[in-house]
Amino acid sequence: MNTTIETLNPTAVWKNFKLICSVPHPSRHEEKIRELIVNFCKNIGLNPIVDSANNVIVSKPATPGMENRKGVILQAHLDMVPQANSDSKHNFETDPITAYVDGEWVRAQGTTLGADNGIGAAAAMAVLESKDIAHGPIEVLFTATEETGMDGANGLKSGVLKGDILMNMDSEDEGELYVGCAGGLDANISFSYHTEPVSGKAFQLAITGFKGGHSGMDIALGRANANKVMFRLLQSLESLDVRLSAVNGGSLRNAIPREAFATVIVPDNKVNEFKTMCDSFAKIVTFEFAATEPTSKFEVNETSATTALTLVDQKKLVDIIRALPNGVMRMSDAMQGLVETSTNLAIVKAENGEVKISCLLRSSVDSAKDSLGGMMVAICRLASATITLTGGYPGWKPNMNSPILKTMQSVYLDNWGKTPEIKAVHAGLECGILGAKYPHWDMISFGPTIRSPHSPDERVNIESITKFWEFLQLTLLAVPTK
Numbered sequence: 001m002n003t004t005i006e007t008l009n010p011t012a013v014w015k016n017f018k019l020i021c022s023v024p025h026p027s028r029h030e031e032k033i034r035e036l037i038v039n040f041c042k043n044i045g046l047n048p049i050v051d052s053a054n055n056v057i058v059s060k061p062a063t064p065g066m067e068n069r070k071g072v073i074l075q076a077h078l079d080m081v082p083q084a085n086s087d088s089k090h091n092f093e094t095d096p097i098t099a100y101v102d103g104e105w106v107r108a109q110g111t112t113l114g115a116d117n118g119i120g121a122a123a124a125m126a127v128l129e130s131k132d133i134a135h136g137p138i139e140v141l142f143t144a145t146e147e148t149g150m151d152g153a154n155g156l157k158s159g160v161l162k163g164d165i166l167m168n169m170d171s172e173d174e175g176e177l178y179v180g181c182a183g184g185l186d187a188n189i190s191f192s193y194h195t196e197p198v199s200g201k202a203f204q205l206a207i208t209g210f211k212g213g214h215s216g217m218d219i220a221l222g223r224a225n226a227n228k229v230m231f232r233l234l235q236s237l238e239s240l241d242v243r244l245s246a247v248n249g250g251s252l253r254n255a256i257p258r259e260a261f262a263t264v265i266v267p268d269n270k271v272n273e274f275k276t277m278c279d280s281f282a283k284i285v286t287f288e289f290a291a292t293e294p295t296s297k298f299e300v301n302e303t304s305a306t307t308a309l310t311l312v313d314q315k316k317l318v319d320i321i322r323a324l325p326n327g328v329m330r331m332s333d334a335m336q337g338l339v340e341t342s343t344n345l346a347i348v349k350a351e352n353g354e355v356k357i358s359c360l361l362r363s364s365v366d367s368a369k370d371s372l373g374g375m376m377v378a379i380c381r382l383a384s385a386t387i388t389l390t391g392g393y394p395g396w397k398p399n400m401n402s403p404i405l406k407t408m409q410s411v412y413l414d415n416w417g418k419t420p421e422i423k424a425v426h427a428g429l430e431c432g433i434l435g436a437k438y439p440h441w442d443m444i445s446f447g448p449t450i451r452s453p454h455s456p457d458e459r460v461n462i463e464s465i466t467k468f469w470e471f472l473q474l475t476l477l478a479v480p481t482k
């Protein structure tokens with residue numbers, strides 16, 4: 001096993017990455033890496049500050065002749081996701097990461113590598129210590145705790161950084177430039193319900209086998225939402241006086257629900273009709289979603305239950321779920337194929353007298369996200385349910401006229417003979433939060449090629465780091481004047 005990654009090219013980046021691997025830095029245990037960065041900066045004669053959110057901020061003056069360039073802020077996060085194979089005894093709080101060369105890739109022994117975002121941090125360190133790279137005024141923002149709440153980005157104060165251009169180095173595909181992301185908002189809906197004894201035969205309805213997926217990145221794929229499908233079935237069963245005893249669908253706010261379960265009580269004289277109706281419902285939905293949900297499964301099994309929601313509360317719940325929006329609300333004007341605004345009806349639970357419904361709203365346009373929240377508030381007012389909107393964070397609306405985008409596109413074209421792909425993600429990035437505090441910033445995100453981040457299979461492509469590093473230096477050289 002070749003663990004001498006510090007000898008790989010470009011050594012300026014790899015030796016710093018080796019240093020980063022040597023100190024444990026799982027998210028929320030970042031004291032050691034913070035100390036490493038602070039000492040690194042002091043050793044090269046710079047004066048780092050640690051802000052109240054544990055971000056490390058340091059500036060380096062322009063090299064001779066470059067003083068009139070726009071100020072660039074290089075940004076990377078200090079923490080990593082701690083994931084190990086089940087047979088690994090790795091202790092992320094005490095053990096270093098053992099990185100090794102595996103063909104064209106560098107990966108870690110049994111754990112996440114932390115190339116996300118250690119390579120970005122290592123590149124920033126390389127710029128800070130360089131003596132032969134031409135650049136204008138540089139600031140480096142090493143953010144804290146990106147992976148578990150974006151605490152550093154959230155806690156950054158406005159007015160601290162002086163630069164005009166933010167270059168985030170936390171993207172995972174060399175040759176792509178990211179220019180936008182989505183903000184988020186949690187909708188939490190609840191109401192209490194009453195139950196009453198109901199006679200009849202009890203059944204469990206199970207809708208399973210949907211693909212689910214990331215509630216932002218996969219929301220435009222046309223997959224079925226198990227909660228929506230379940231309540232469509234429950235609404236159609238109202239004609240048979242079927243009563244709802246319990247319901248439980250979805251588990252994570254940021255995942256499209258793959259499964260939903262309901263316990264219902266069916267009048268004894270309508271059991272056959274009930275089964276026929278469930279059967280034909282399954283056929284209809286299977287047909288509708290044949291392309292996107294080929295493994296969907298509908299089951300009806302006998303169970304026991306003797307109480308159900310009162311009819312008033314049952315109808316209220318069915319109406320709310322049927323009325324709540326779900327999926328893509330609007331596509332982006334700024335970029336073709338990008339979802340602008342969406343919502344995921346993630347979790348529905350009715351147990352112990354309380355209904356709880358969780359939705360995650362996303363948009364690259366903050367006002368559109370707020371408007372969608374208002375739509376849900378209206379539905380809840382009609383239904384006399386309680387709603388709170390919490391955890392909001394801003395998005396980053398793509399600016400296709402961004403000067404740094406134009407600069408980087410032409411640098412890439414001149415040097416590698418093709419135009420980099422321009423992308424945006426329908427998910428949260430630090431840039432959204434950072435940009436809201438520095439609205440004048442021209443922002444971009446790029447990085448080397450990383451595969452399977454956040455898993456023990458995480459690996460970074462060696463060749464892509466060479467290009468990423470050259471691209472960074474050439475961009476710094478091409479930054480326009482103030």
Ligand SMILES: [Zn+2]
Pocket residue numbers: 077116117146170
């Ligand atoms: Zn990252």
